[in-house]
Amino acid sequence: xxxxxxxxxxxxxxxxxxxxxxxxxxxxxxxxxxxxxxxxxxxxxxxxxxxxxxxxxxxxxxxxxxxxxxxxxxxxxxxxxxxxxxxxxxxxxxxxxxxxxxxxxxxxxxxxxxxxxxxxxxxxxxxxxxxxxxxxxxxxxxxxxxxxxxxxxxxxxxxxxxxxxxxxxxxxxxxxxxxxxxxxxxxxxxxxxxxxxxxxxxxxxxxxxxxxxxxxxxxxxxxxxxxxxxxxxxxxxxxxxxxxxxxxxxxxxxxxxxxxxxxxxxxxxxxxxxxxxxxxxxxxxxxxxxxxxxxxxxxxxxxxxxxx
Amino acid sequence: xxxxxxxxxxxxxxxxxxxxxxxxxxxxxxxxxxxxxxxxxxxxxxxxxxxxxxxxxxxxxxxxxxxxxxxxxxxxxxxxxxxxxxxxxxxxxxxxxxxxxxxxxxxxxxxxxxxxxxxxxxxxxxxxxxxxxxxxxxxxxxxxxxxxxxxxxxxxxxxxxxxxxxxxxxxxxxxxxxxxxxxxxxxxxxxxxxxxxxxxxxxxxxxxxxxxxxxxxxxxxxxxxxxxxxxxxxxxxxxxxxxxxxxxxxxxxxxxxxxxxxxxxxxxxxxxxxxxxxxxxxxxxxxxxxxxxxxxxxxxxxxxxxxxxxxxxxxxxxxxxxxxxxxxxxxxxxxxxxxxxxxxxxxxxxxxxxxxxxxxxxxxxxxxxxxxxxxxxxxxxxxxxxxxxxxxxxxxxxxxxxxxxxxxxxxxxxxxxxxxxxxxxxxxxxxxxxxxxxxxxxxxxxxxxxxxxxxxxxxxxxxxxxxxxxxxxxxxxxxxxxxxxxxxxxxxxxxxxxxxxxxxxxxxxxxxxxxxxx
Numbered sequence: 001x002x003x004x005x006x007x008x009x010x011x012x013x014x015x016x017x018x019x020x021x022x023x024x025x026x027x028x029x030x031x032x033x034x035x036x037x038x039x040x041x042x043x044x045x046x047x048x049x050x051x052x053x054x055x056x057x058x059x060x061x062x063x064x065x066x067x068x069x070x071x072x073x074x075x076x077x078x079x080x081x082x083x084x085x086x087x088x089x090x091x092x093x094x095x096x097x098x099x100x101x102x103x104x105x106x107x108x109x110x111x112x113x114x115x116x117x118x119x120x121x122x123x124x125x126x127x128x129x130x131x132x133x134x135x136x137x138x139x140x141x142x143x144x145x146x147x148x149x150x151x152x153x154x155x156x157x158x159x160x161x162x163x164x165x166x167x168x169x170x171x172x173x174x175x176x177x178x179x180x181x182x183x184x185x186x187x188x189x190x191x192x193x194x195x196x197x198x199x200x201x202x203x204x205x206x207x208x209x210x211x212x213x214x215x216x217x218x219x220x221x222x223x224x225x226x227x228x229x230x231x232x233x234x235x236x237x238x239x240x241x242x243x244x245x246x247x248x249x250x251x252x253x254x255x256x257x258x259x260x261x262x263x264x265x266x267x268x269x270x271x272x273x274x275x276x277x278x279x280x281x282x283x284x285x286x287x288x289x290x291x292x293x294x295x296x297x298x299x300x301x302x303x304x305x306x307x308x
Numbered sequence: 309x310x311x312x313x314x315x316x317x318x319x320x321x322x323x324x325x326x327x328x329x330x331x332x333x334x335x336x337x338x339x340x341x342x343x344x345x346x347x348x349x350x351x352x353x354x355x356x357x358x359x360x361x362x363x364x365x366x367x368x369x370x371x372x373x374x375x376x377x378x379x380x381x382x383x384x385x386x387x388x389x390x391x392x393x394x395x396x397x398x399x400x401x402x403x404x405x406x407x408x409x410x411x412x413x414x415x416x417x418x419x420x421x422x423x424x425x426x427x428x429x430x431x432x433x434x435x436x437x438x439x440x441x442x443x444x445x446x447x448x449x450x451x452x453x454x455x456x457x458x459x460x461x462x463x464x465x466x467x468x469x470x471x472x473x474x475x476x477x478x479x480x481x482x483x484x485x486x487x488x489x490x491x492x493x494x495x496x497x498x499x500x501x502x503x504x505x506x507x508x509x510x511x512x513x514x515x516x517x518x519x520x521x522x523x524x525x526x527x528x529x530x531x532x533x534x535x536x537x538x539x540x541x542x543x544x545x546x547x548x549x550x551x552x553x554x555x556x557x558x559x560x561x562x563x564x565x566x567x568x569x570x571x572x573x574x575x576x577x578x579x580x581x582x583x584x585x586x587x588x589x590x591x592x593x594x595x596x597x598x599x600x601x602x603x604x605x606x607x608x609x610x611x612x613x614x615x616x617x618x619x620x621x622x623x624x625x626x627x628x629x630x631x632x633x634x635x636x637x638x639x640x641x642x643x644x645x646x647x648x649x650x651x652x653x654x655x656x657x658x659x660x661x662x663x664x665x666x667x668x669x670x671x672x673x674x675x676x677x678x679x680x681x682x683x684x685x686x687x688x689x690x691x692x693x694x695x696x697x698x699x700x701x702x703x704x705x706x707x708x709x710x711x712x713x714x715x716x717x718x719x720x721x722x723x724x725x726x727x728x729x730x731x732x733x734x735x736x737x738x739x740x741x742x743x744x745x746x747x748x749x750x751x752x753x754x755x756x757x758x759x760x761x762x763x764x765x766x767x768x769x770x771x772x773x774x775x776x777x778x779x780x781x782x783x784x785x786x787x788x789x790x791x792x793x794x795x796x797x798x799x800x801x802x803x804x805x806x807x808x809x810x811x812x813x814x815x816x817x818x819x820x821x822x823x824x825x826x
Contacts, residue, residue: 002564002574003575003576004564092545093540095549095559096549096558103370104368104369107370
């Protein structure tokens with residue numbers, strides 16, 4: 001398939017997952033933010049924005065500005081609306097490759113972005129709507145796109161972004177001065193029920209973090225997402241079966257996953273910030289390596305002489 | 309007839325044009341019987357609700373064109389345009405004939421130029437055309453076809469006669485709307501389809517793909533076809549994606565291609581892959597920075613050389629623009645007689661060549677009664693309609709015509725035929741044209757039954773281009789022999805198919821179990 005199309009699919013996967021993850025984080029934190037005194041609210045809003053990888057536009061940054069930059073700002077790819085617009089734009093560029101129902105799903109989502117009230121209450125509804133729409137797009141992709149190379153790029157983007165988003169979710173724990181309760185953290189990832197059923201009586205910060213970081217069966221845990229990404233990469237490049245890897249992306253993803261999976265610790269909570277930082281870094285590096293290997297067009301428009 | 313048609317006959321009489329649906333006296337023509345019947349059952353609320361839902365579907369599906377950087381849905385009117393079989397027969401023959409003639413003309417112009425040496429047209433006519441590209445002179449394109457796809461615009465004058473308005477053999481667009489309109493209409497006005505057999509349009513992508521594959525460079529067993537688009541900001545981007553999708557081929561941009569050793573390759577995740585046929589949806593000027601505009605980022609350097617060496621088929625061939633020149637258009641009837649030894653099936657619109665002194669003086673005296681068009685314009689750009697123009701516009705036009713008489717032609721104002729079109733709370737007559745699409749695979753010219761009917765949505769307006777507020781209509785060509793007999797026969801009972809069994813015989817433990825239970 002065309003490199004350009006592969007790149008579009010990869011980014012559709014990433015952007016849709018980003019919108020989903022951001023909606024989850026925003027939804028959970030809004031509740032707490034509302035209860036805080038104004039001054040604290042502002043500092044928490046700034047910190048939250050920093051965790052999502054953006055910087056405040058102006059000095060005067062409070063709750064309404066936070067809503068704008070995480071939910072409604074179409075210009076910024078770290079907001080929900082921005083990510084969904086970007087996903088739709090990518091689908092438009094790869095429209096002959098994605099299935100028409102998936103394209104329509106993204107397109108109608110894009111046109112629905114403006115139909116929400118942009119206050120706090122409206123944002124709750126907006127976040128819910130985004131979760132529904134992204135789930136629908138994922139479902140349509142799974143059931144209407146052939147699970148060939150194009151689908152692998154889509155899933156690759158999705159799983160890398162998912163690892164990144166879960167890492168950010170866990171990082172937001174430190175943002176709230178009172179600390180976010182582990183219940184909320186699990187709710188954020190939609191993991192509450194799964195966690196309760198697996199861990200039964202054992203609960204607390206440590207176990208919740210462990211679940212989101214290391215659980216091998218919960219699909220939004222970091223280890224699970226990295227394993228998914230690893231599998232996609234292996235299928236995309238079946239050449240290096242016996243020894244070693246010629247693919248940087250596989251090395252990066254694989255190292256991150258295995259370190260987490262086989263790491264032994266007694267004090268996960270104090271190590272957590274480092275883990276989160278390294279996971280996010282690995283995702284960025286892997287994404288770069290994938291671009292270099294599959295999408296790179298640095299020599300575009302180069303004049304190639306007539307000699308063959 | 310329902311109140312939706314109130315005041316229609318008066319409005320139709322005002323315009324003086326031929327109405328496609330009603331004969332004088334507000335009687336529906338025979339071909340429109342079903343449509344008229346279906347519409348008379350509907351109230352205003354029904355019609356508006358259906359029109360809204362059709363528009364909404366178009367937006368959701370992304371059936372849009374780009375206008376000033378904004379995606380707009382292409383307005384589709386709820387009343388179809390119906391063409392009876394006998395009229396279509398003439399159109400089909402006329403379009404195919406014209407494509408054959410233009411194909412022969414282009415081959416000649418980029419070769420021996422016998423049409424000039426035999427005195428049919430002046431040499432100057434060709435050499436002064438802005439789209440006569442010397443870069444492609446002197447070789448026959450791989451596959452031997454130049455006009456793979458064409459859109460010959462035809463209109464109907466006030467007497468009801470079809471006439472050719474212009475030829476588009478460069479990059480004719482609009483066929484995607486033909487395909488989408490039919491789907492939308494099947495949901496929007498299902499009653500009107502009724503018992504009649506309307507000729508289907510969905511085979512177009514198949515026909516196009518097979519024509520493109522057939523004209524691949526020789527020696528290629530399984531040719532790779534791609535659609536070359538200028539990119540997502542092109543006004544027809546939707547069409548490019550739709551055609552590539554329906555043909556199941558890659559949609560490439562210039563930056564995806566690379567020319568090496570007179571072969572063309574595309575960059576894929578598995579390395580470079582040879583491309584044999586390029587369905588080009590980009591203007592010649594931007595195609596190859598080595599030959600044409602050197603600042604173009606849309607094309608790919610080396611394409612023209614590759615085509616010259618026979619390493620790739622470009623469809624439509626580079627340099628076809630000379631046949632679109634409106635001054636060449638005025639010679640097409642002569643070209644048909646010269647190359648095919650036939651009389652033209654569809655006549656041209658009378659055209660004044662402004663280089664001829666007498667014609668020019670005559671035209672300059674009557675500018676306010678005529679339409680004046682630039683010879684290389686498209687999309688209704690630069691055209692001046694005398695009766696609608698102000699005195700200043702006409703004066704400016706006069707100066708430009710005198711300065712460059714080769715650059716303009718003049719035609720009488722045609723009252724294009726009208727079809728009822730929803731406007732506000734009722735139907736009014738609106739002017740339409742028709743662009744039938746033809747696919748040429750080298751042996752055969754196939755004309756898509758129907759084509760794109762564009763409609764000017766403003767009352768009295770004669771400009772149907774989408775960039776200037778035009779919409780479209782689904783175009784129905786009725787089949788000659790209805791598939792269903794006139795009287796419905798008692799339905800045959802469906803013959804039950806004999807059951808075929810290929811699976812291994814089931815082990816019968818379950819049967820035994822049920823036996824035991826009993």
